[in-house]
Amino acid sequence: MNVGIEALNVYCGLAQIPVRTLFEGRGLDQERMGNLMMDNRSVGLPFEDPVTNAVNAAKPVVDRLTEEQKNRIEIVITSTESGLDYSKSVASYVHEHLGLSRNCRVVEVKQACYAATAAVQLAVGYVASGVSPGAKALVIATDVALVDERAAYAEPAMGAGAAAVLVSDDPRVLAVDLGAFGNHSYETMDSARPSPSFDIADSDRSLFAYLDCLTNCFESYRAKVEDVDFATTFDYLAMHTPFAGMVKAAHRKLMREFAGSASAEADFTRRVLPSLTYPSRVGNLCSGSVYLALCSLIDNGALDGGARVGLYSYGSGCSSEFFSGLVDRGSADELAAMRIGEHLAGRCELTFEEYTRVLPGNLTCLVPEQDRQVDVAAYDDIVGRAHVERDLLVNTGTKDYRRTYEWLSR
Amino acid sequence: MTAREKVWSAVREGITDILPGARIEGDLHLRDLGADSVDRVEIILGVLDRLGVEEPLSSFSEIPNINALVDFLVERVR
Numbered sequence: 001m002n003v004g005i006e007a008l009n010v011y012c013g014l015a016q017i018p019v020r021t022l023f024e025g026r027g028l029d030q031e032r033m034g035n036l037m038m039d040n041r042s043v044g045l046p047f048e049d050p051v052t053n054a055v056n057a058a059k060p061v062v063d064r065l066t067e068e069q070k071n072r073i074e075i076v077i078t079s080t081e082s083g084l085d086y087s088k089s090v091a092s093y094v095h096e097h098l099g100l101s102r103n104c105r106v107v108e109v110k111q112a113c114y115a116a117t118a119a120v121q122l123a124v125g126y127v128a129s130g131v132s133p134g135a136k137a138l139v140i141a142t143d144v145a146l147v148d149e150r151a152a153y154a155e156p157a158m159g160a161g162a163a164a165v166l167v168s169d170d171p172r173v174l175a176v177d178l179g180a181f182g183n184h185s186y187e188t189m190d191s192a193r194p195s196p197s198f199d200i201a202d203s204d205r206s207l208f209a210y211l212d213c214l215t216n217c218f219e220s221y222r223a224k225v226e227d228v229d230f231a232t233t234f235d236y237l238a239m240h241t242p243f244a245g246m247v248k249a250a251h252r253k254l255m256r257e258f259a260g261s262a263s264a265e266a267d268f269t270r271r272v273l274p275s276l277t278y279p280s281r282v283g284n285l286c287s288g289s290v291y292l293a294l295c296s297l298i299d300n301g302a303l304d305g306g307a308r309v310g311l312y313s314y315g316s317g318c319s320s321e322f323f324s325g326l327v328d329r330g331s332a333d334e335l336a337a338m339r340i341g342e343h344l345a346g347r348c349e350l351t352f353e354e355y356t357r358v359l360p361g362n363l364t365c366l367v368p369e370q371d372r373q374v375d376v377a378a379y380d381d382i383v384g385r386a387h388v389e390r391d392l393l394v395n396t397g398t399k400d401y402r403r404t405y406e407w408l409s410r
Numbered sequence: 411m412t413a414r415e416k417v418w419s420a421v422r423e424g425i426t427d428i429l430p431g432a433r434i435e436g437d438l439h440l441r442d443l444g445a446d447s448v449d450r451v452e453i454i455l456g457v458l459d460r461l462g463v464e465e466p467l468s469s470f471s472e473i474p475n476i477n478a479l480v481d482f483l484v485e486r487v488r
Contacts, residue, residue: 032446035446035447035448035449153446188468202471203447204447204450204470204471205468205471205472207447207448207450207451207467208451208466208467208468208470208471209467209468211451211467212466212467212468245448246447246448248448249448249451249452252452253451253455256455256459
């Protein structure tokens with residue numbers, strides 16, 4: 001049975017700031033830009049939150065379905081480390097604003113940047129089980145960034161946005177290799193979000209855990225799947241991308257351990273670099289990061305004749321997975337309809353002053369308030385410079401703790 | 411060559427491989443030498459390679475300075 005990703009899209013906000021501009025504005029050491037390998041970071045605007053990001057990512061996916069197909073979405077799962085309430089899920093708002101069937105499971109999952117992959121794999125298992133033939137599951141990884149100058153060199157690496165992944169038995173984008181996966185998880189405090197307004201991170205602990213988990217996940221994958229060779233089994237690799245330079249270090253480590261080569265530059269350029277084009281323009285998309293990398297690979301790789309992709313997902317805390325699937329020319333045609341490259345190029349470029357003006361709104365967008373009004377029109381100057389051809393959901397505030405939303409017409 | 415001398419030699423080589431001209435002093439952290447997080451990974455992996463030691467990177471998360479790094483590795487090569 002073929003099961004996997006039927007449709008895929010990302011939404012990475014309306015605004016971005018060049019990493020160089022941010023380095024200059026913050027007085028950061030420009031020499032550190034080399035290992036970061038980042039060009040821009042997406043910046044949320046104060047009327048964007050995990051719900052708007054999720055809906056704006058998933059709407060083009062849902063709109064391409066017939067009413068009958070849409071009604072086969074039997075599960076909606078939001079994966080986020082940017083929850084809005086201890087009880088009420090982001091998925092409940094998303095389900096409403098996407099206009100999905102009420103005969104639907106609605107749930108939210110959390111495990112830092114890994115949770116979306118757990119949800120995708122559980123959905124793949126559900127579809128493959130045959131308990132509801134023809135069922136679809138919509139997994140949406142959605143997050144916002146809570147960083148400012150206190151995050152130092154992590155600030156330029158953080159992105160914001162969402163990835164929408166439609167799982168079904170018609171895997172036009174990625175046919176998942178069923179049963180081919182390796183996991184590694186243990187408790188660690190490498191990074192966390194102990195409150196709705198700030199993150200904590202231990203950069204060494206996190207980087208080291210990511211890399212240890214990658215090695216162990218690949219070992220676990222190799223123990224399950226026959227005749228696996230890191231250097232030849234996978235035509236491409238797409239990994240969770242906290243920043244592009246970290247993925248380069250991860251690839252170098254695996255080449256050293258499993259391909260007996262410390263010199264990995266040519267292999268990196270051929271098998272990994274296509275997956276980093278979008279992440280280097282967006283920053284860490286958190287739960288959606290590996291799916292942004294997959295989009296990048298499909299839009300920028302050479303897929304004629306088909307290709308096997310090795311995917312690695314890591315979430316602090318920590319849990320991780322290496323899995324794989326097949327993509328081909330049809331995957332590229334399917335994804336091209338989402339025009340992700342145009343979306344990223346169309347974001348408004350912020351000056352450092354504009355960036356610091358919108359930051360306080362971002363840092364408080366998850367904080368519960370009984371009543372709040374967000375003045376969307378106050379950001380018309382920025383929105384007007386973004387190239388958008390479709391209606392977007394915006395957060396207009398809260399009323400009795402319930403979040404309120406409107407469609408912003410273009 | 412004692413185990414400590416062997417480790418110091420591998421640490422010096424591992425550091426200068428990534429940070430040519432670095433002034434290596436035992437009471438400094440690798441970040442004090444100008445190593446960013448990716449550099450720190452490369453330095454540690456390079457040192458482990460030179461010593462033929464296998465050790466999870468997470469073992470190095472809390473090492474406060476180069477002296478402590480050397481102490482830790484001396485125990486592993488013995």
